Amino acid sequence: MPVDFTQIDPEEFELLCEDLLQAMGFSIEAKVARGIDMGKDVIAAQTVTDRAGFAETRRYLVECKHYATSGKSVQERDIGSPVARMGTHNCDRYILVTSTIPSEKVRAQLASIPNVVPHYRATTWSKGDLVRLLDEHPDVRARYFPSEVAPAPIPASALADTVEALLTAMGFACQSREAAGDRVRLVCTRKDAFARPVAVVCKEGAVERGDVEALLAEVKAQELGSGVLVTHSRVSPAARERAAATEGAVRIFTLDAFYRELINFEDYVRALVADYEDDKLSIYYVDLGCRSTDGSIYKPMDAYVDAWLDDPARDHISVLGDYGTGKTSFCRQYAAKLGRRWLADPDRNRIPILISLRDYAKAMSLQQLVTDFLVNRYSIQAGYEAFIRFNADGKLVLLFDGFDEMAQKVDYQTTVDNFEELARAVEAHSKVILTCRTPYFRTSREAEELLRGQTSEVSQTSEVLIDLTDRPNFA
Structure with missing residues (x-):
């Protein structure tokens, strides 16, 4: 907890x-x-x-x-x-x-x-x-922390739904599912691989030493490849100690740790934070101010975006501003801030994914963009389906920086098509930030229509539009 x-x-x-x-x-x-x-x-x-x-x-x-x-x-x-x-x-x-x-x-x-x-x-x-x-x-x-209120236990069936979806996205096939009391047992195999099945037990409440002993006995009796225990609660020290002694035959995870086991973002996030902290920008950065669509003024802008992150009803912010107003600097420092939060407490915070759109100068699909960024550029071993799963489960913050620099290199229809592709990343539990220069558009109406998503797909999102002023550090 x-x-x-x-x-x-x-x-x-x-x-x-x-x-x-x-x-x-x-x-x-x-x-x-x-x-x-x-x-x-x-x-x-x-x-x-x-x-x-x-x-x-x-x-x-x-x-x-x-x-x-x-x-x-x-x-x-x-x-x-x-x-x-x-x-x-x-x-x-x-x-x-x-x-x-x-x-x-x-x-x-x-x-x-x-x-x-x-x-x-x-x-x-x-x-x-x-x-x-x-x-x-x-x-x-x-x-x-005497005032803490323990969260209500997550039903084993709901936990198993999440775990099964994650395993499927990672290339596993679940062959059977059995519910018994406070747990659900899945038997899974990796697709197209000659490997023995793995038993995955999703338990409601804390995992104790007896749970490890029971699963270990099952692994041995049925000659399974291994066993995995997943809980949304806690793992007792005795259970951790016993699982460690099995030398991999039984492993235990909280649900959040299970996400991290499937895709390791740590090296990427550490590099993201270090890239900002080693740059002089981290010394000279000055908080930006912003004005929301209702005319309200906020400074620092970080506080407004933090509140947006905590609001489940809002999933998308478009940050508009002229050249030199600090949009890219904001993205770099805010992504580093999110990265530090995640490294300090990965169970409670989202993983920041900062993508510079200026590196992409042609028509592309969201799948091409994500695959190139994760696999080709940062060697993160995650397929597109796994990325979509993490995004839909509220594990990511996507920062798409410099849409105008991508748009300058293609025609208008391709610009619209590219925006609609990016808009596909906006889902019920996602958080997506898009930055763009306002003067790129031929008219202010054009900017509003495109960035507010006047298309059949984008109009379904609950989008907030932020307008940076043409003066840095506007107050």
Whole structure:
């Protein structure tokens, strides 16, 4: 279940980390304290014993960075030199705990620490890691988030419908489906492949160790290829431990983790974020203002688009503005912001897909566009059907930037045809942003008709039209 870390302040966040470490079996040697902390928030220790019986105590320098309200990632300047502080506090392990995510440069910095001091190790606990750990220690979670309301359990039949649709989109064929009590059992095989069937059990409520044992016995008895347990709820620590011991015979996923298992967008999203953070634009970007179709003025524009993302009734925004008003800059920074949110908490946020339409200069179909972008450009192993499934299930934010630059290279009818193809991406649970220069159109009426979708397909979408002013940073 998602966690809203904005409910607690920085000091409470540090105390939460301390309590979580204790619940996980660490001993706390230096607790959270007010005032100068000499580069540490908590020092923890844990004694591990190898198979020969030798015991070794490891000391962990734990640094807590609580940026949930701003949503920014942890930068190099925020942590300084972990190696120097590990030496100061006589620690050989470093944990960066953050309610958002570390930047790519911080990730690289921590990964290189063993190259500086061979016996030193460093890792990060991002927002998603914290949510998983809090799920495993509900007493700590309840202590800091007492007002949380547990979501109603998703019926196993509805969960199985979603899982079956995902598997079908990924090239599996479901041969049988059986419902029994709080679970639905699917038996699936990959199409055109000589592989043994896989049993997929969709369970209502938490997955426990007994569920793993039962599925493992079934896999062995029926000589299946493997077994998969999927839940919309939580997985107990004992169930995770038992599944890990099966060496792949049984695997467990929450539904959100199952999506990520089928298509891995992480490398793409990290590259998207790094591309923006490594550019000077990230330093000099100034928030844009905008005016909606009803004449209301919003600044920053991000807040308006955030509200649109949270509104299930609206699925499409067209951003219009003259040359130089910052449409592409907005798309890059907003996609990076969405990327940081997804990396920090992939169960709760959408995956941003930023496509520059200036790279496409001819008539094309949505399938051609998506296939070229995902497979050819970014080597994301996902077919068009899988993309459509993710989009329809509300897992993506599509940012189509520069429709006018595509349109300048083709005739008017091709422009209309291309727009109708892009409009096919707009579905009930989708979120699509399109940017375009207003002066490209011969008349303002032409712009309104096209971008409002005066065609049989597009007119069915619930579209919002945003007009950037001809002055950057309009207020």
